[in-house]
Amino acid sequence: MLGAPHAWGMGLQQAGGVLKEVIHDFNQMVFWIIVVITIFVAALLGWCMWRYRAAVNPVPSQTSHNTILEVAWTVVPVLILIVIAIPSFRLIYFADQPREADLTINVQGRQWYWHYQYPDNGNFSFDSYPIADSDLQPGQLRNLAVDNPLVVPVGAAVRVITTGHDVIHSFFVPSLGVQKYTIPGRALETWFQADREGTFYGQCNQICGTNHWFMPIAVRAVPRAEYDAWVAQARTRFAQGQGPGWPAGDLPQAVASVAAPAPQN
Structure with missing residues (x-):
């Protein structure tokens, strides 16, 4: 195996050992979480732009302080961060030092x-x-x-x-x-x-x-x-x-x- 950058390479370098494989797994997990969040936010923005455009909604809503909405956009990001943090801490601990060094x-x-x-x-x-x-x-x-x-x-x-x-x-x-x-x-x-x-x-x-x-x-x-x-x-x-x-x-x-x-x- 040759562990080196190559022309037109995308993503992380190929894993040559167990530590890099764990890093790959964590990177993939975070990547797909970002993909889902990006798609959701883009879809939400598109829906808001279409549903609440001036042509079909000439009198905008004055609703504010929606308790359910405010709780949701506080709790959901916290849960996402917890999902990321747990394997992140495990990876940091795993990469810190070997159990039995040869x-x-x-x-x-x-x-x-x-x-x-x-x-x-x-x-x-x-x-x-x-x-x-x-x-x-x-x-x-x-x-x-x-x-x-x-x-x-x-x-x-x-x-x-x-x-x-x-x-x-x-x-x-x-x-x-x-x-x-x-x-x-x-x-x-x-x-x-x-x-x-x-x-x-x-x-x-x-x-x-x-x-x-x-x-x-x-x-x-x-x-x-x-x-x-x-x-x-x-x-x-x-x-x-x-x-x-x-x-x-x-x-x-x-x-x-x-x-x-x-x-x-």
Whole structure:
């Protein structure tokens, strides 16, 4: 599966995990409630315009303070909001944290790239930089492909602990239904679960600086055996947190321009 926007796409991105499926269900419920309300209001306005037009109703009614009508247009919206609120609160609670996490990953947002740490697999860490346009390979997506994707096993509940290194960023992967701020000095928790093998893309959606748009996220979901093999290789490659994927002197110019720290106010 490829979790990414596509040309002429409508609606939400295809769900790649259980959390996004629940978000889809809630979105569909609210959408059809809005459709029914819109049709009802439009029909009511049309009926009033036709039934009470001046040609057939030259003497308008002076009726006011209709108790039944006032109670109805107060109670009905309240009931609609309750119908929306109950599943909304359930979704917020469900998305807050996993019951039994299979894996924990620390995510740190930096200007302007991501730093990942795997405390459950030897505590290795690495940086994830965007791939410049000039270095893109066939099949890689512009402004979304990265040198070192976040790798997770298919079907695993992944606890994500976010923090910020400099300013507020946002860890946002639409097809997995996960979004959490990375705030300096604070540790926040969320989770996701990729139920399909594939690559799921996201980006920081906070205005975190001049180049905040140049901060893509790639989550690669692989079978457990392939994940275990990747972990064994990653422990050596990223020993003692010696990422990123390129040595600093070999970074493409476009990446090097955004990797330098920005002055702080």
